[in-house]
Amino acid sequence: MSENEKSDNLGGASVLASRIDASCRVPLLALFGGAALWLVVGLAMSLVAIMTFHKPDMFADCPFLTYGRAQAAANDLLLYGFCIPAGLGVMLWIFARLSQAELCLPLASIAAANLWHLGVLVGTVAILIGDSTGYAWLEFPRGASVLLFAAFLLVAISAMATFGARKERELYPSHWFLLAALFWFPWIYSTANLFLIVHHPVRGVAQAAIDWWFSNNLVFVWLALVGIGTVFYFLPKLANRPLHSRFLALFAFWTLILFGTWCGIPQGAPVPAWMPSASAAAASLLIVPLIAIAVIACKTVCGSTVACKGGPMCHIKFGTTAFILSGLMLIAASCPQFSRVVEFTWFGPAQAQLQILGFFTIVMCGAIYELLPRVMNFELPFPKFVRLQHWLFMLGVVLWVGSLAVGGVEQGMKLQNPEAAFADSTNVALIFLRAGTTGLLLILLGSLLFAANIFAMTFKWKMSLLKTMITFIKSPLATEEVKS
Amino acid sequence: MKNGFSVFLASFLALSLSWCGFVLGPAKQLGTQKQAAVLNSSDVYPIQRSGAAALGLQVYRANGCAACHTEQVRQDGVACEVVLASAGKKPTAVSNLLSTLKLAGLTKEEADAASDKISGAGGTVETHVVPVGVEIPRWGLRQSVAADYLYDTPVQLGSLRAGPDLANVAARFPDLNWQLVHLYAPQAVVKNSAMPPFRFLFEVRNIKPADTPSPDALKFPQGFAPPAGSEVVPTTEAKELAAYLLSLKVDAPLYEAPFTPVMTKP
Numbered sequence: 001m002s003e004n005e006k007s008d009n010l011g012g013a014s015v016l017a018s019r020i021d022a023s024c025r026v027p028l029l030a031l032f033g034g035a036a037l038w039l040v041v042g043l044a045m046s047l048v049a050i051m052t053f054h055k056p057d058m059f060a061d062c063p064f065l066t067y068g069r070a071q072a073a074a075n076d077l078l079l080y081g082f083c084i085p086a087g088l089g090v091m092l093w094i095f096a097r098l099s100q101a102e103l104c105l106p107l108a109s110i111a112a113a114n115l116w117h118l119g120v121l122v123g124t125v126a127i128l129i130g131d132s133t134g135y136a137w138l139e140f141p142r143g144a145s146v147l148l149f150a151a152f153l154l155v156a157i158s159a160m161a162t163f164g165a166r167k168e169r170e171l172y173p174s175h176w177f178l179l180a181a182l183f184w185f186p187w188i189y190s191t192a193n194l195f196l197i198v199h200h201p202v203r204g205v206a207q208a209a210i211d212w213w214f215s216n217n218l219v220f221v222w223l224a225l226v227g228i229g230t231v232f233y234f235l236p237k238l239a240n241r242p243l244h245s246r247f248l249a250l251f252a253f254w255t256l257i258l259f260g261t262w263c264g265i266p267q268g269a270p271v272p273a274w275m276p277s278a279s280a281a282a283a284s285l286l287i288v289p290l291i292a293i294a295v296i297a298c299k300t301v302c303g304s305t306v307a308c309k310g311g312p313m314c315h316i317k318f319g320t321t322a323f324i325l326s327g328l329m330l331i332a333a334s335c336p337q338f339s340r341v342v343e344f345t346w347f348g349p350a351q352a353q354l355q356i357l358g359f360f361t362i363v364m365c366g367a368i369y370e371l372l373p374r375v376m377n378f379e380l381p382f383p384k385f386v387r388l389q390h391w392l393f394m395l396g397v398v399l400w401v402g403s404l405a406v407g408g409v410e411q412g413m414k415l416q417n418p419e420a421a422f423a424d425s426t427n428v429a430l431i432f433l434r435a436g437t438t439g440l441l442l443i444l445l446g447s448l449l450f451a452a453n454i455f456a457m458t459f460k461w462k463m464s465l466l467k468t469m470i471t472f473i474k475s476p477l478a479t480e481e482v483k484s
Numbered sequence: 485m486k487n488g489f490s491v492f493l494a495s496f497l498a499l500s501l502s503w504c505g506f507v508l509g510p511a512k513q514l515g516t517q518k519q520a521a522v523l524n525s526s527d528v529y530p531i532q533r534s535g536a537a538a539l540g541l542q543v544y545r546a547n548g549c550a551a552c553h554t555e556q557v558r559q560d561g562v563a564c565e566v567v568l569a570s571a572g573k574k575p576t577a578v579s580n581l582l583s584t585l586k587l588a589g590l591t592k593e594e595a596d597a598a599s600d601k602i603s604g605a606g607g608t609v610e611t612h613v614v615p616v617g618v619e620i621p622r623w624g625l626r627q628s629v630a631a632d633y634l635y636d637t638p639v640q641l642g643s644l645r646a647g648p649d650l651a652n653v654a655a656r657f658p659d660l661n662w663q664l665v666h667l668y669a670p671q672a673v674v675k676n677s678a679m680p681p682f683r684f685l686f687e688v689r690n691i692k693p694a695d696t697p698s699p700d701a702l703k704f705p706q707g708f709a710p711p712a713g714s715e716v717v718p719t720t721e722a723k724e725l726a727a728y729l730l731s732l733k734v735d736a737p738l739y740e741a742p743f744t745p746v747m748t749k750p
């Protein structure tokens with residue numbers, strides 16, 4: 001990496017770097033533009049869903065926005081609409097940069113981006129009209145999943161071709177994480193779809209077990225692989241220091257994929273006891289990769305003289321901290337004693353929201369702010385929004401996730417108290433939910449600022465394309481040809 | 485790791501292990517499950533839901549009810565309870581003995597010792613198996629087990645109790661009209677309920693003085709009735725959903741979830 005870093009700064013290589021960046025331009029804009037739109041729509045949908053807890057009869061006559069549908073649509077929009085395409089875009093750029101080669105098969109990626117966003121649109125409409133599959137994090141029906149699956153394979157082909165074209169054979173740690181993520185998604189997504197939706201669904205509670213396995217592998221492991229892979233690429237670059245210990249990174253990678261993939265079966269689940277027990281054991285071992293990742297991040301950043309000033313580095317730092325916290329929450333929720341209290345409360349959604357919004361979204365925003373000006377070859381149209389968005393997100397995530405988590409614990413204590421009425425548990429959770437709505441609003445505002453930058457950049461680029469076209473049409477060369 | 489192939493191998497190894505554990509394992513162990521025998525009875529469990537209730541599960545799925553309601557009850561364990569069946573010929577001696585003994589929350593050995601003492605004094609006793617836990621009196625008779633969901637597709641376990649658990653809701657609220665009114669206007673039957681009303685599953689009709697009101701029209705508690713001259717009629721979807729809710733009843737003792745059913749006077 002350090003060699004790459006040096007060569008980036010060299011005059012001759014910077015021409016190559018700008019050629020690489022230019023080759024990513026259209027696929028990345030297609031992926032990020034849709035992702036930014038889905039982020040805003042998804043957060044707005046979350047807000048619509050949470051309004052039910054402020055005024056229960058708000059959507060009593062509107063089947064499309066009833067809580068169960070709006071909530072599922074919001075979750076899937078954030079995960080499938082924003083996280084995955086944004087992650088894929090950042091991954092393509094990192095692969096091209098690490099390979100020191102132009103993006104291979106850019107047309108495949110452009111087609112994939114459009115297919116993917118079409119799939120998200122189809123899936124979301126299906127959920128809102130009541131056509132969801134009823135499995136958590138897998139609500140998109142068959143038609144949408146086929147589109148998503150095909151799109152992912154197309155991006156994977158483009159990414160693998162770029163990876164194969166690399167000049168330096170030695171792999172950088174980010175490579176491991178991102179390659180594993182490329183392999184992970186097709187496997188888990190096809191398994192979940194084949195077992196639960198396409199084929200005859202398996203019988204009884206085995207459906208729930210497969211859905212838990214899938215959602216843990218997507219929401220925790222996949223996001224961790226892509227997010228941490230991105231962090232390991234950008235953190236050293238931004239801090240202007242080499243990544244601490246390649247060996248420790250390898251250790252973190254191995255333990256993360258080995259233990260992370262076994263988590264996710266709830267402790268009170270009505271399944272044979274070996275399953276929750278295996279999950280609890282794996283979750284307790286998850287502390288090992290968390291510590292390793294925390295040590296790598298700290299040692300890489302400590303001693304850096306670069307001030308982050310609310311820029312991309314702040315995003316990445318906050319995101320990494322949020323990942324460690326979300327991992328700790330996952331471990332806590334798998335601990336049998338604690339899970340008695342917090343299972344079936346808002347603590348679970350709090351962990352998922354921290355993973356998606358606090359960790360992944362913020363890391364992706366930071367990475368996109370850093371790479372997009374290079375890819376487009378002009379500065380961000382609203383550079384001040386970067387810092388503002390960082391603060392809005394940080395405050396919003398702390399308020400939103402914090403109130404869900406604390407509300408969840410309070411709710412769980414009431415539920416475990418035989419003297420307390422059930423209504424007490426709902427009432428105590430309601431107070432926290434209503435307070436947390438402020439946080440969600442701040443995150444929505446932040447996402448608007450992010451989208452403004454992306455859309456303005458796309459617009460500016462399209463205008464410049466248009467100008468080039470007009471100058472081309474008006475160019476004197478054409479008239480000369482007519483004369484001759 | 486030096487090349488892409490070793491990363492692939494590492495990922496393959498890690499993911500295939502958990503795939504065998506949490507996909508293949510449950511698909512083999514639970515996916516081939518059959519009806520189980522009810523303890524001390526010749527019945528089998530569970531029985532497939534009726535047509536309307538099975539359709540109601542799809543209404544439940546479409547509207548995402550599982551976002552707020554679980555259908556699973558947990559318990560901490562089981563205990564024995566000694567219950568006097570008859571006092572025999574020396575009721576005073578038995579009743580004196582009873583007041584000195586601990587009769588609930590016993591282990592099997594303690595229960596045997598207590599019943600021996602009471603039989604010695606001339607009384608007849610029964611030993612009941614009772615599930616223990618905070619959720620038992622509140623949500624159901626026993627914990628949920630895999631067999632309870634045998635015929636459901638999709639299985640709607642849920643993961644959040646923003647609303648009450650529904651595993652046994654038919655036992656708590658067996659009245660069809662109550663269920664329908666609760667769907668139309670939850671606050672009419674549960675004070676301060678946080679549940680959103682599902683008015684889109686109902687039709688409000690005007691009735692002319694000459695018409696006879698629909699037999700399906702909801703009967704509201706005082707103060708919540710629609711204005712005179714109109715009635716609230718459930719759509720097919722609402723009826724199916726209510727049928728599904730009324731089919732949610734877990735009352736069979738099984739080998740993996742034993743309890744002694746207690747007959748209560750109707």
